[in-house]
Amino acid sequence: MFTLATWNINSVRLREGLVARLLKEEAPDVLCLQECKSPVDKIPTEMFSQLGYHHMVARGQKGYNGVAILSRLPITDAGERDYAKLGHARHVAARMENGVVIHNMYIPAGGDVPDREVNEKFGQKLDFVSEMRDVFHADKPARSIMVGDFNIAPREDDVWSHKKLLKIVSHTPIEVEHLLAAQDAGDWVDVTRKDIPEGQLYSWWSYRARDWDAADKGRRLDHIWATGDIANAAHGSRILRDARGWEKPSDHAPVFASFDL
């Protein structure tokens, strides 16, 4: 069995202490981070190693984006893809000894206006997700797990108000349509919703709320998917909402899943 977590950390250097706390208290076998906002050589790997996470694959750039996969178990191969040719560090993949492939994705947020004619970033987001669809269609993934900050909340109960967010980037019908097409192309199962099928579920709360916890205007932007051949081995999904209330928090909470493999 192994446990995996995904967390948009919003600067891995500023929040090195929070990552350490999560690794100590929750001890997942694998932790996938997004928005590291750091060149790879400045990621605090020494701390990871001291806590038993001796293996890492990462892609980085100064100030923006950045993804990393930390592991207690050996990583036998690594890969990456520059989706939508943005030149951003938004994807990294790792193959584990048991053959399971882990994809860590940071899909573009997409700006404020949900119209690619006036907002180039929105078009880039749709193109990014379309390329995910095409890649999975051409090369069907097997024994694979894909996690990350997808920046899309697909279900009505993935947002605090479906009606109020229909025109807000992250929950527009066209984004949801694109994400579901990518999911379908790879026969991906939404593991979090397989385990927690009912009810409101969020992984992100804006910094701008006066009291994020009381207002609870969240969205489920962070996801764990698995291919059908291993999705039935998944159980025990949860979102560590508490971490959103830690000192100087990320605006995202970590999402967990365990697999009997």
Place this chain on the structure above:
DNA sequence: ATGGTTGCGCTGCAA
């Protein structure tokens, strides 16, 4: 209808 916060890195941009 609007403004609200944070991180990076140095002026505003991205989220």
